[in-house]
Amino acid sequence: MENNYSNYKPRMKPNQPNKLNMGRTILISFSFFTVLLAWTYFNFKVPLLLDEALPNFPGKDTIRGLIMALDNIVAVLLQPLFGNMSDKTQSKFGRRMPYIFFGTVLSAICYILIPFIQILFGLILIILLFDIFMCSFRSVAIAILPDYTRDEVRSKASGIQQFVSNMGGVIAFVIAPLISMIPNPPESLDRYLGFLIIGVLMITMLVLQLLYIKETPTGDKIFKLADHEIEINPNDFTVHERELSTEEKQSKKNVYLEIKTIFKENKDMAFMLLSVTFMYLGFASLETFFSSFAIQYIGFTEGQAGTVLLAYSGPMILSAPLHGIIGQKIGRKKALIGNLILQMVAIGVWSFIYVPLSYQNPNLILAMLLLACVSIPWMGVIIQTFAVLWAISPEGEIGTYTGYYYMFNQAAYTLSPILTGAILDIFNFLGDRRYLAMFPFFLVSSFIALMLFLKVKSGDEDISVDTLKEYQEAYRQDD
Numbered sequence: 001m002e003n004n005y006s007n008y009k010p011r012m013k014p015n016q017p018n019k020l021n022m023g024r025t026i027l028i029s030f031s032f033f034t035v036l037l038a039w040t041y042f043n044f045k046v047p048l049l050l051d052e053a054l055p056n057f058p059g060k061d062t063i064r065g066l067i068m069a070l071d072n073i074v075a076v077l078l079q080p081l082f083g084n085m086s087d088k089t090q091s092k093f094g095r096r097m098p099y100i101f102f103g104t105v106l107s108a109i110c111y112i113l114i115p116f117i118q119i120l121f122g123l124i125l126i127i128l129l130f131d132i133f134m135c136s137f138r139s140v141a142i143a144i145l146p147d148y149t150r151d152e153v154r155s156k157a158s159g160i161q162q163f164v165s166n167m168g169g170v171i172a173f174v175i176a177p178l179i180s181m182i183p184n185p186p187e188s189l190d191r192y193l194g195f196l197i198i199g200v201l202m203i204t205m206l207v208l209q210l211l212y213i214k215e216t217p218t219g220d221k222i223f224k225l226a227d228h229e230i231e232i233n234p235n236d237f238t239v240h241e242r243e244l245s246t247e248e249k250q251s252k253k254n255v256y257l258e259i260k261t262i263f264k265e266n267k268d269m270a271f272m273l274l275s276v277t278f279m280y281l282g283f284a285s286l287e288t289f290f291s292s293f294a295i296q297y298i299g300f301t302e303g304q305a306g307t308v309l310l311a312y313s314g315p316m317i318l319s320a321p322l323h324g325i326i327g328q329k330i331g332r333k334k335a336l337i338g339n340l341i342l343q344m345v346a347i348g349v350w351s352f353i354y355v356p357l358s359y360q361n362p363n364l365i366l367a368m369l370l371l372a373c374v375s376i377p378w379m380g381v382i383i384q385t386f387a388v389l390w391a392i393s394p395e396g397e398i399g400t401y402t403g404y405y406y407m408f409n410q411a412a413y414t415l416s417p418i419l420t421g422a423i424l425d426i427f428n429f430l431g432d433r434r435y436l437a438m439f440p441f442f443l444v445s446s447f448i449a450l451m452l453f454l455k456v457k458s459g460d461e462d463i464s465v466d467t468l469k470e471y472q473e474a475y476r477q478d479d
Contacts, residue, residue: 005230010237011214012148017235020153022160027212028148029164030205031100031141035134037168038111040313041175041198043068043287044306046114046127049191051292053120061428065421067124068288071131075410078132080259083139083403090224094215095232096144096399098223103137104206112199115192139406143399144215146390147232155332155387159324162383166320169313172198176306190302229397259404268392268456269401272385273408275452279340279381280412282347282445285420285438286374297435298367299360311368316375323380331460332387333453339380340450346373347446351439359433388459 015021050064082099089095110130117123142161149157175194182189216237218230231240263270294305327335354370386405393401423441427434 005218005239005241008217008219008239010216012216012237014236015148015150015234017150018152020149020156020160024148024213025145025157025160026164027209028145029161030209031104031137031144032161032165033168034104034107034202034205035138035141035168036165037172037201038107038134038198040169040172041194042111042114042130044172044176044291044309045194047288047292048302049115049123053118053123059425061424061434062418062421065288065417065419067127068417069414070124071127072410072414074128074131075135075138076407076414079135079139079406079410080400080403082136083143083406084400085225086140086143087229087397087399088226090219090226090230091222092217092220093222095218095230096140096147097210097213097215099137099140100144101206101210103133103140104202106133106136108199108202111202112196115195135406135410139403140399142386142406143402144213146234146398147215148234148237150234151391153328154390155327155383156321156324158383158386159320159322159327162323162379163317163320166313166317166379170310170317171201173306173309173313177303177310180301180303180306229400231395259407262404266392268458269404271452271455272389272392272459273404275449275456276385276405277408277412278445278449278452279385280409281416281419282442282449283378284413284416285441285445288417289420289424289435289438293435293438294367296432297355297360298358299362300364300367304362304364308364308367308371311371312375315372316379319376319379320383323383326380327384327387332384332391333456333460336381336384336388336453337450339377339384340446340453342377343374343381344443344446344450346370346377347439347443350374351443355436355439388456391459392456 012024047064047068050067054060054064086096086099089098091098093101107130110126110133114123114126114130117126145157145161146154172194175197176190179185179190179193216232216239218239219226226241228241232238233240262273290309291302291305294300294308295302300308323335323339350370354366358367389401389405390398420438420441423437424434427437430436
């Protein structure tokens with residue numbers, strides 16, 4: 001049955017040329033705000049919960065890393081699937097919002113339950129359920145932005161999205177210090193209150209988004225999957241069907257098998273995805289083990305560790321709009337490369353100067369300043385990575401390729417806690433000083449990411465679609 005998408009009229013005012021609709025961009029960003037809000041507190045608090053649940057024995061760090069990685073295995077498998085499904089979704093609510101609605105509600109319920117489960121098996125199970133529901137809308141929460149943003153302002157829009165989204169990280173890091181300030185709290189208050197607050201905030205952000213973001217309908221029912229991709233014109237928000245040839249349909253029957261085709265025929269995207277893997281391989285090690293490092297190695301309290309991490313999110317968020325502007329001025333690729341180099345310099349300072357000199361020597365201000373030196377360029381890396389990814393994604397498949405991004409991103413999040421935990425166990429004979437090995441691992445991963453990204457030939461704003469096709473054709477001839 002042929003679809004007449006011309007019957008579905010836009011429900012939001014179209015964009016003006018060369019102008020970013022700031023209000024709409026902020027509202028669209030609320031869905032990814034909830035993702036970072038929940039994950040930031042999750043990565044801070046859950047390792048501490050696992051410390052309580054796991055008995056002390058050799059290899060504990062590896063087991064803890066493995067448990068933290070198990071949920072990401074689900075994301076690696078499902079993230080591209082949900083991104084691809086959203087590209088084909090026919091719904092009277094639009095092609096992205098159904099995933100955002102159901103994913104947010106179910107994730108929030110699981111999130112609130114996490115601290116109430118103290119049996120190890122039950123804790124692992126609820127983490128896995130939480131991750132399944134989160135990955136059902138994580139890539140969709142990013143892909144909805146370019147649907148309703150003109151190409152010439154997407155770098156700036158990505159900066160605004162990351163600014164808003166990472167406010168979730170700031171709020172998450174504020175929660176632990178605030179809870180620690182409550183006088184004479186019940187013994188279990190610091191265990192469950194943060195999860196409850198964040199669960200409520202997730203639902204609140206969802207309600208605001210549902211009230212003000214009205215996607216163009218792509219169908220008459222609540223949910224139906226088409227056998228083709230559906231395009232949203234980012235200029236006027238009209239809907240179109242993207243017809244595929246028989247050969248294309250055959251190659252897209254399995255979204256995972258398409259990755260093989262990408263690595264064979266689209267070398268830019270292949271190097272981009274590999275670079276993303278190593279970017280996050282190092283970052284995930286810091287994110288997973290920083291709370292334990294700060295408390296056990298440096299000697300901070302849990303509340304102080306949360307305060308230190310404010311220096312990670314705060315400056316990063318404030319720098320986000322500037323990174324978007326810089327990407328537009330000097331080009332996405334140059335901005336990304338520059339930020340990767342700056343990040344490596346900062347990690348080098350941590351690896352070879354600060355960490356060796358900070359054992360059981362908590363200096364809150366110094367730790368915050370040095371962490372800000374890591375987080376500011378990291379925000380630039382994130383923003384320009386999305387801008388380049390969207391530029392080299394095939395027409396009508398931004399959701400699918402954003403899903404691939406998160407597949408490789410989550411692969412890093414899967415491997416990193418296991419590798420870092422194993423490294424810490426290798427140096428376990430050093431006791432708490434084993435954390436000396438954590439930051440050099442981050443540094444090596446960032447260097448490999450830079451080397452891989454330098455092989456990406458396209459992705460800047462001034463490169464036309466025809467030029468991108470020429471690059472891809474040249475790669476095919478090289479094969």
